[in-house]
Amino acid sequence: MKSRFLSGPYLVxxxxxxxxxxxxxxxFAFTDSIxxxxxxxxISTLLDYMPIFLRSVWLALISSAICLIIGYPVAWYIxxxxxSKQRFLYxxxxxxxxxxxxxxxxxxxxLLEDxxxxxxxxxxIGLKPLPLIRNSGAVVLGMVYNYLPYMIMPLYTVIMKIDHRLVEAAQDLGCDNTRVFLKVTLPLSVPGIISGITMVFVPAVSTFYISQKLGGTGTTLIGxxxxxxxxxxxxxxxxxxxSLFLMLLVLVCVAVMNKFSGDDESVATL
Structure with missing residues (x-):
């Protein structure tokens, strides 16, 4: 009875x-506007906007990959x-x-405008100006800059939880630093990688302000x-x-990522 009472505010x-x-x-999604x-x-009209949906997913995936490439070394170094230095860098x-x-x-x-x-x-310095804005590259840059911390946070947390005795055991068995990373550190940090990709992909695929300010007519996103x-x-x-279709798309992507993240046996065999 008490637990039901305490859960009341949450349910409301x-x-x-x-x-x-x-x-x-x-x-609103299933009713006529008039x-x-x-x-x-x-719902049938959504097919006309499928190229924009695909562009949004593609740029979000590129941003997630770049955030992972940049964020993993940063998280590992921290x-x-x-x-004391960890707290400062974090x-x-x-x-x-x-x-x-x-x-x-x-x-x-x-920084990027003409x-x-x-x-x-x-x-x-006598050089020609570059087209740095109103293109897909500028949009990806904006996504990476704004969402990179969301990649570093879970990676740092997972790497910090790795048992150093496993690393020492691998070194005692003759593994060099590269093999230790590939056989121990990287597999054990897969949950952090999946969480980071999810935390970057979800806001990136639905963003609209970044594409409006840094993109052009050819970089319109679904947001x-x-x-x-x-x-x-x-x-x-x-x-x-x-919005409903985008929400379902995000839920499917998150479910797939959580499936890989929760597969402990596959991680253990890497």
């Missing part, structure tokens, strides 16, 4: 902020230094998150289209259908 919170909003999204009648028209990694997401993105606009700091510097349906196209029903 879930109902107000999760279940009811989801039901509203479902309602008549309000039940329809699959919004985990190896003495505790704080440096987390420091950008204390600044507004919008301000961080606008800072890159100031009349920005980088191109002005190139002109000063941009969803925002436009609600703000400028005045078609919340189609926007709800897109």
């Amino acid at each position: 919170w879930m109902a107000i902020f999760t279940i009811i909003p989801l039901l509203i999204v479902f309602y 008549t309000g009648r039940f329809t699959f028209g919004n 985990a190896q230094v003495r505790p 704080m440096l990694v987390m420091l950008p998150m204390c600044i507004s997401f919008l301000l961080r993105t606008l800072a890159w606009v100031s 009349t920005g700091i980088i191109n002005n510097l190139l002109k000063t 941009d289209v969803i925002e436009a349906q609600f703000k400028t196209a005045y078609n919340p029903n189609l926007g709800a259908a897109m």
Whole structure:
């Protein structure tokens, strides 16, 4: 009885902020914007936007891969230094998150735009300006910069939990540093890798502000289209259908990643 009473606020919170909003999204996704009648028209219209969905997934995957390539060595290095230095380095990694997401993105606009700091510097030394903004590369750069800490955090946590006795045992058996990393450290850090990829991929695939400020007409992402349906196209029903499809896509990706993360036997045999 007491446990039910204690869970009451949580259930109320879930109902107000999760279940009811989801039901509203479902309602709008399967109703006509004019008549309000039940329809699959919004769902069938999603096929017209499939290239944008695929572009969003592709750029999110690229960003996740780059974050992993950069974040793993950083997390590993932080985990190896003495505790006092660990706290300092970890704080440096987390420091950008204390600044507004919008301000961080606008800072890159100031750096990359045609009349920005980088191109002005190139002109000063006699070089031609470069097209650094309004392309997919700039969007990926913005994603990596904003979401890299989300990759480093779980990697650092998992690497710190690795039993050093396993590393020492592998070294005693004649493994060099490369084999120790490939046979011990990397397999044991797979859960952190999966968590990091999930934490980067989910916000990256649904972002819209980064693509609006750093991208161009050829880098429109599904987040941009969803925002436009609600703000400028005045078609919340189609926007709800897109949001529903994106949510299902993210849930499938997270489920697949969790499947690999939870497969302890496959990790142990690496």
